[in-house]
Amino acid sequence: MESLIIVLVGVLTTVAIYLVLSKNVVRVILGTAILSHAVHLLILSMGGLKLGTVPLLGEEAVNYVDALPQALILTAIVISFAVTAFILVLAYRAYQELGTDNLGAMRGSDDE
Amino acid sequence: MYLLILTILIPFFFSALIPLIHNRVGSIHLGWLVLLVPLVLFSIFTAQIPAISNSDILMQTVHWIPSLGINFTVYLDGLSLIMALLITGMGALVVLYSIYYLSPSDSFPHFYAYLLLFMGAMLGIVLSDNLLVLYVFWELTSISSFLLIAFWYHRKNSRYGAQKSLLITVFGGFGMLAGFLMLHSMTGTFSIREIIATIAQYTDHALFYPAMFLILLGAFTKSAQFPFHIWLPDAMEAPTPVSAYLHSATMVKAGIYLVARFTPIFAGNAAWFWTVTLVGLVTLFWGAYCAVRQTDLKALLAYSTISQLGLIMSLFGLGSAALHFGDGEQGALYGLAIFAALFHMVNHSTFKGALFMVVGIVDHQVGTRDIRRLGGLMAALPITFTFAVIGSFSMAGLPFLNGFLSKEMFFTASVNAAGLPVFGAPTWGLVIPIIAWVASVFTFVYCMIFVFRTFFGTPHLKKADRKPVEPTLGMLVSPAILCVFIIGLFFAPNLLGDYLLRPALNGILPGISGATPHISAWHGFNTELFMTLGIVVIGTVLFLTLRSWIKIIRLQPAGWTFTAVYNSFLKNLKKASNWITTHYMTGHLPSYFAYIFMFFILIAGGTLIYTGALSIDLTSDSPISVYEGLLAAVMAIAAISILFAKSHLAAILLNGVLGFSIAIFFVLFRAPDLALTQLVIETVTTVLFLLCFLFLPEWTAEDSSKRTKLRNALIAIGAGVTITLIGLTVNSGKLFDSISGYFENSYELTGGDNIVNAILGDFRAFDTMLESLVLFIAGLGVYTLIRLKLGKGSGKDEHQ
Numbered sequence: 001m002e003s004l005i006i007v008l009v010g011v012l013t014t015v016a017i018y019l020v021l022s023k024n025v026v027r028v029i030l031g032t033a034i035l036s037h038a039v040h041l042l043i044l045s046m047g048g049l050k051l052g053t054v055p056l057l058g059e060e061a062v063n064y065v066d067a068l069p070q071a072l073i074l075t076a077i078v079i080s081f082a083v084t085a086f087i088l089v090l091a092y093r094a095y096q097e098l099g100t101d102n103l104g105a106m107r108g109s110d111d112e
Numbered sequence: 113m114y115l116l117i118l119t120i121l122i123p124f125f126f127s128a129l130i131p132l133i134h135n136r137v138g139s140i141h142l143g144w145l146v147l148l149v150p151l152v153l154f155s156i157f158t159a160q161i162p163a164i165s166n167s168d169i170l171m172q173t174v175h176w177i178p179s180l181g182i183n184f185t186v187y188l189d190g191l192s193l194i195m196a197l198l199i200t201g202m203g204a205l206v207v208l209y210s211i212y213y214l215s216p217s218d219s220f221p222h223f224y225a226y227l228l229l230f231m232g233a234m235l236g237i238v239l240s241d242n243l244l245v246l247y248v249f250w251e252l253t254s255i256s257s258f259l260l261i262a263f264w265y266h267r268k269n270s271r272y273g274a275q276k277s278l279l280i281t282v283f284g285g286f287g288m289l290a291g292f293l294m295l296h297s298m299t300g301t302f303s304i305r306e307i308i309a310t311i312a313q314y315t316d317h318a319l320f321y322p323a324m325f326l327i328l329l330g331a332f333t334k335s336a337q338f339p340f341h342i343w344l345p346d347a348m349e350a351p352t353p354v355s356a357y358l359h360s361a362t363m364v365k366a367g368i369y370l371v372a373r374f375t376p377i378f379a380g381n382a383a384w385f386w387t388v389t390l391v392g393l394v395t396l397f398w399g400a401y402c403a404v405r406q407t408d409l410k411a412l413l414a415y416s417t418i419s420q421l422g423l424i425m426s427l428f429g430l431g432s433a434a435l436h437f438g439d440g441e442q443g444a445l446y447g448l449a450i451f452a453a454l455f456h457m458v459n460h461s462t463f464k465g466a467l468f469m470v471v472g473i474v475d476h477q478v479g480t481r482d483i484r485r486l487g488g489l490m491a492a493l494p495i496t497f498t499f500a501v502i503g504s505f506s507m508a509g510l511p512f513l514n515g516f517l518s519k520e521m522f523f524t525a526s527v528n529a530a531g532l533p534v535f536g537a538p539t540w541g542l543v544i545p546i547i548a549w550v551a552s553v554f555t556f557v558y559c560m561i562f563v564f565r566t567f568f569g570t571p572h573l574k575k576a577d578r579k580p581v582e583p584t585l586g587m588l589v590s591p592a593i594l595c596v597f598i599i600g601l602f603f604a605p606n607l608l609g610d611y612l613l614r615p616a617l618n619g620i621l622p623g624i625s626g627a628t629p630h631i632s633a634w635h636g637f638n639t640e641l642f643m644t645l646g647i648v649v650i651g652t653v654l655f656l657t658l659r660s661w662i663k664i665i666r667l668q669p670a671g672w673t674f675t676a677v678y679n680s681f682l683k684n685l686k687k688a689s690n691w692i693t694t695h696y697m698t699g700h701l702p703s704y705f706a707y708i709f710m711f712f713i714l715i716a717g718g719t720l721i722y723t724g725a726l727s728i729d730l731t732s733d734s735p736i737s738v739y740e741g742l743l744a745a746v747m748a749i750a751a752i753s754i755l756f757a758k759s760h761l762a763a764i765l766l767n768g769v770l771g772f773s774i775a776i777f778f779v780l781f782r783a784p785d786l787a788l789t790q791l792v793i794e795t796v797t798t799v800l801f802l803l804c805f806l807f808l809p810e811w812t813a814e815d816s817s818k819r820t821k822l823r824n825a826l827i828a829i830g831a832g833v834t835i836t837l838i839g840l841t842v843n844s845g846k847l848f849d850s851i852s853g854y855f856e857n858s859y860e861l862t863g864g865d866n867i868v869n870a871i872l873g874d875f876r877a878f879d880t881m882l883e884s885l886v887l888f889i890a891g892l893g894v895y896t897l898i899r900l901k902l903g904k905g906s907g908k909d910e911h912q
Binding site: 001002003004005006007008009010011012013014015016017018019020021022023024025026027028030033034037038040041042044045046047048049050051052053054055056057058064065066067068070071073074075077078079081082083084085086088089090091092093095096101102103104 | 730733735740741754755780784800801809825827828833839840851856858865867868872876883886897
């Protein structure tokens, strides 16, 4: 299972990076969103998958799955949402101001 | 008692103090206060002479970074003591001289702060036992030299000279640092004494010769050896006291000191012998040859300093043969060269210091240093003239002056070297005395030019020049003291020899006890005496016929100099770096992303393969159920479809598929908290995307060229493969136990049953708080971006 997820992570990363390398702002943002999906799955698989029960102590189980990656991912999900929201609005504002969503056309002014 | 460490710190302390006190000294010249520092230090070091001359060694250690073997160890032996006395003694004389030399419009606090900074750094070099501490002080002298050369920073030439000296000496210093690190990796210590004690085991080490050449590079650049000598003439833009102090008496001798200090480590082989000797001899000749055609008195002295430094350097090369023979008659014979080197180093500081001060007086009193305009100053400046004669005749090697003694010893050493039975000297050894002799002829000629062109004949002064008169008494004190030394050392050289030079020699040539040199003026009619006589005769003839042959020397085309090479190198370096920068700093985000991912593949992936860490082991994997397999397939297909989505609506829906699939995976992988969060966040994100798409244009097909697309695809696949391989490798084996077991005590530790919540809310509560802060900042950012637009008055989307 772990290896399958890791291969899936590789596919997601490939797609994400191809999108990030694009000139279109929306593609770049989508790329970062997919990249964070990939990273979350990667972190989770590093702790081993399905090796125990849900990490709730009331379950009276012998083994619990690793709770630490879950805590890290929970943080990461929220942060990546914040970043996605911010760059989305940034892209929207940039388009309003500059009239383009093409990164190649967005250049600094001369007096910068 | 940390007296020695204090001697290094006192100048730094006063240097820092000057900006605070210079406004409070009233009518007293700041120089008088500064003068106290070198005087006190000089007396401290003088008080150490009796102990050191008994071959005692003083050592004090302050632990600095003991875990890295870096300690502030101060070490005073004969060699350090000679250098320390030169630094503080010359320092005192130069400060005294500068009080009368500087004009009231100059910034005294800057001048003296830099000068004291230099003095402390220089003392640090000669007293440090730790290589890295030495290196720090070494670079500090370069920096203070830079500041002092550029003291009159409104002049273009000053700035050019300062930059040139800094670039060249720091370049060499950097090489030296690399050499030091190599020494450390060989011997495991940064302590010079410990390296000397153990180096015999490492002479066959692969790094022995690279370390040697790199350290020599540092010494040669600092001591202005050929072909790195070009910075010294330009350093003459500094005020004359600085030239006398840094660029003839002390800083340029730091390289010589380094060679002396490392002689017990590296010497005794042919590479060291020939490199140091030949570089020294070539410098000796080239400096003397160039000095002859100078028209500026200070430039003449600059080249003569280069030449004399070469002489001292070559003596250290010749003397290194002693370590090949070890204790015995031959070792003692060749060791004499090093004794001569030390003696000449002291002598050079005396006569060259005096000569620089003479030039300073001439410049100060007349307003020019141009030989073509000067002449006949003997009548107007009789005292200065006397100093000039004493100084330059000593440099020329004429009797009754200290230069005669060390010059004779130099000839002895060069003649001895011609008879050296090893290192290929039987074939090539004769070259050494020949170069030495020819260079000495040129030395004689420029010494005569210095005296006769300046003080005899008729002047060609312009109206702007002042009418020459002797300067105030204070300006004459320092050169007078130096002249007393020049004469005194001729008549009592063994006082210096026994108390200072011999202990220093024992430190440089450890284990060669047979060397008990005695300096005497008269050896009978031997080769050396005839060499000197020949120099006087030929030199006089050449000087008298100067006008007819100087034209031939001046034929050298203007562009054919080492300085021209340096300039064009610098120009092309600027051009090349400009070209490179404009080509990779494109200003396009995709290019920068491409660099980042390429380096990721190269470094992370490369390390994985290079170190052989890559391993794939599927045995510990948990089983795959059908649903999980299907879900993974759905995600892969959805992800790849995004690349081919025709509208951004389709793309964002596919992204939603990915997000919700991950939520299902979280459920399958026993992570209910994640699943809940992911569901909420994914929904909000999708809505946010859709909202923004209202205002963003529909995306068009990528307009990039096929090549760019191919490049991007390759980078993306490379990064994906790298991530996969790293993940598989990590999954194949655990290097150490997980720390997660600790958190399973969450009920006892925090009173929480949900471990994930306990981690977020308790174990890592600060993290979570800061995470909320990030959310808050992002929210502020979003809000500000939207408000900014409304503020500008384009109310088109105000209803939003």
